[in-house]
Amino acid sequence: MTRDRVSEARKAIQDNAASLGITTAYISTLVDTFYDRIRVDEVLGPIFNDAIGDNWDVHLPRMKAFWASVTLNAGLYSGKPVEAHRKHSETIESQHFDRWLAIFQQTLHDTAPTPETPAYFMIRAERIANRLKLALFGTSDLGAPRYD
Numbered sequence: 001m002t003r004d005r006v007s008e009a010r011k012a013i014q015d016n017a018a019s020l021g022i023t024t025a026y027i028s029t030l031v032d033t034f035y036d037r038i039r040v041d042e043v044l045g046p047i048f049n050d051a052i053g054d055n056w057d058v059h060l061p062r063m064k065a066f067w068a069s070v071t072l073n074a075g076l077y078s079g080k081p082v083e084a085h086r087k088h089s090e091t092i093e094s095q096h097f098d099r100w101l102a103i104f105q106q107t108l109h110d111t112a113p114t115p116e117t118p119a120y121f122m123i124r125a126e127r128i129a130n131r132l133k134l135a136l137f138g139t140s141d142l143g144a145p146r147y148d
């Protein structure tokens with residue numbers, strides 16, 4: 001695609017997302033609320049707090065950039081999620097993904113600006129969670145999707 005076509009496609013994605021209430025301001029609220037809940041979760045909290053320690057001021061902007069890239073095609077994130085999780089393969093277990101997704105879904109439910117917002121994020125979160133699970137555990141037993 002030429003550069004014009006790329007920016008046209010990006011604009012179409014962003015207009016569609018904006019019509020669902022998905023903006024960088026909403027992503028910021030979503031990410032802050034989600035990790036506030038994750039940090040106090042009895043199962044996932046210790047994993048995140050051990051891994052991230054005093055670096056939440058680095059992790060949160062990175063996660064906002066990640067979600068802006070996934071949902072708004074913002075092109076802001078350039079990390080390596082598989083490697084980032086593989087570093088924690090001693091502590092992250094396959095069933096933790098269900099809990100992560102359940103907390104994410106509840107956070108979306110509680111904060112969503114429109115009724116369509118949760119599915120837009122959840123479809124993408126589940127797809128990425130499944131790819132991470134496959135990369136980390138080599139399992140294709142991905143469970144029943146919440147959204148498809």
Ligand code: HEM
Binds near residue numbers: 085093
């Ligand atoms: C079992 C569930 C999960 C656990 C326990 C977990 C844990 C973590 C931890 C500890 C980090 C920090 C890594 C580090 O800097 O050392 C991290 C980073 C990250 N996680 Fe997760 N995660 C989970 C699921 C997910 C899912 C489902 C997604 C996406 C939908 C995701 C996306 C990311 C991204 C983008 C990063 C930043 C990677 C980078 O450094 O660029 N994670 N995760």
